[in-house]
Amino acid sequence: MSSDKKTAVLETIYQALRTLNEERGPDDQIAIGPDTCLFGEGSALDSLSLVSVIVDLETAVSDQFGKPISLTDDKAMSRDPVPFTDVTALKTYILELLA
Amino acid sequence: MPALTLHGEFVDLRPLVPDDAALTLRWRMDERAANLNRGAETVAQQAAWIAGRPASEYNFVICLKDGRGVGMVSVSNINPVNLHCEPGRFLIGEADAVRGIPVAVEAMKLVYELVFEQLGLQRVFGTIVSNNTLMMKWQKFLGMKEEGRMRRHYFINGQFQDAVMFGMLVEEFRAEALPRMNALIAAARPRGSATI
Numbered sequence: 001m002s003s004d005k006k007t008a009v010l011e012t013i014y015q016a017l018r019t020l021n022e023e024r025g026p027d028d029q030i031a032i033g034p035d036t037c038l039f040g041e042g043s044a045l046d047s048l049s050l051v052s053v054i055v056d057l058e059t060a061v062s063d064q065f066g067k068p069i070s071l072t073d074d075k076a077m078s079r080d081p082v083p084f085t086d087v088t089a090l091k092t093y094i095l096e097l098l099a
Numbered sequence: 100m101p102a103l104t105l106h107g108e109f110v111d112l113r114p115l116v117p118d119d120a121a122l123t124l125r126w127r128m129d130e131r132a133a134n135l136n137r138g139a140e141t142v143a144q145q146a147a148w149i150a151g152r153p154a155s156e157y158n159f160v161i162c163l164k165d166g167r168g169v170g171m172v173s174v175s176n177i178n179p180v181n182l183h184c185e186p187g188r189f190l191i192g193e194a195d196a197v198r199g200i201p202v203a204v205e206a207m208k209l210v211y212e213l214v215f216e217q218l219g220l221q222r223v224f225g226t227i228v229s230n231n232t233l234m235m236k237w238q239k240f241l242g243m244k245e246e247g248r249m250r251r252h253y254f255i256n257g258q259f260q261d262a263v264m265f266g267m268l269v270e271e272f273r274a275e276a277l278p279r280m281n282a283l284i285a286a287a288r289p290r291g292s293a294t295i
Contacts (some may be wrong), residue, residue: 023233025130028194040287044190047283048237055236065233072282081288082291 004013005065009094010034012064013087016056020049034091039084050084069097103157105209108284110202112159112209115171119160122168126192157213159190159228161206169193172206183222196200201287207241207252208280215269222268228253229261242276243267 013073015038017032030036030044037043062068070076076083078092083093105112119191124145127138139145152158155177170191175183191203201270214220226249227234239245243265252262267276 006224012264037199039201040199041289043294045199046194046197047204048191048233049203050286051237051240052233055240058154072279072286074278074282077285086284 005098006091006095008064009061009098010087010091012060013057013090013094016053016060017087019056020052021046023052024049032087034085034086034088038086038090038096040082055091061098065098065099069094103213105159105213107153107166107205107209108198109287110169110205110209111162111164112172112206115149115152115158115160115173117146117149119168120149123149123171124172125162126190129192144180148227154293159206159210161191161202163196163200163202165195167193169196169202170206172209172210177218177220181222182220183224184214184218184220185225186223187225188215201284201288203237204241204250204280204283208277208284211272211280213275215272220269222266223272224264224266226252226262226264228255235263235265241279242271244271 014032017080019025019029021029021032022079038045038053039047045053058069058071071083071090071093081089083090102114104114120139121142124139124142127145139148149158155175157174159172160168161172162168169192171188172186172190173188174184174186175188186207189203189207191197197203199255211223214223223295225238225243227238229248245263246266248263249261249264250261253260
């Protein structure tokens with residue numbers, strides 16, 4: 001897996017989170033980083049916000065890498081941990097889908 | 100409609116009652132509810148509005164499993180001839196209490212299971228204010244199809260907004276929406292817990 005692709009996927013996730021922050025109030029901003037917890041215990045996101053990130057990510061990855069992906073199919077949900085625990089887990093999962 | 104409580108894994112939906120007036124009015128006055136139509140401005144007005152809901156509607160408070168109310172949702176315009184209805188008045192009022200919990204998705208799942216599986220309806224529909232991009236992404240992801248646009252349909256916060264029309268059929272709910280809802284609910288389960 002090329003370092004460029006890892007960096008590009010991570011930046012795509014960060015961009016989806018930045019877009020989410022644009023939809024949220026100034027007191028409701030999410031701190032963005034590799035350890036940002038996306039869903040489940042300790043998360044800053046509710047399910048509406050998580051869906052916003054998923055939709056933006058699926059679209060951006062498909063556009064950027066030319067391969068449609070689904071982040072909420074049975075394959076994703078059968079993983080332990082699921083890909084939404086934090087940004088790093090999500091990046092790893094997307095890279096697997098793109099491999 | 101009979102007083103009905105719907106039970107989920109993370110949330111329950113219980114009937115909205117006039118005693119919920121102060122709580123729900125606070126939610127409606129919050130910035131997060133800016134895209135809803137303006138309604139009551141006092142607790143008394145809100146209580147009167149709740150008391151005046153017709154028997155043909157379902158109006159629910161979304162509760163966490165500890166009983167705490169965190170939002171509301173309704174089902175109105177139930178048409179027993181054409182077999183459709185309009186879920187709406189969907190509002191999460193306690194943002195801090197629902198982080199990391201699939202409150203919104205499970206509340207909508209319970210509503211859709213009520214209308215499609217218990218009431219036997221064929222279609223749900225609704226409108227979203229055109230600048231509410233978060234809600235439109237949400238509805239599309241969960242299976243709603245964009246069906247049209249009514250121009251300058253709402254006057255909210257001092258400006259006209261289009262209303263984007265959405266709808267979903269029962270087979271679309273079963274094939275697309277339900278699996279995605281179940282996936283999001285599963286994502287919130289503590290690791291190593293049994294699948295319900």
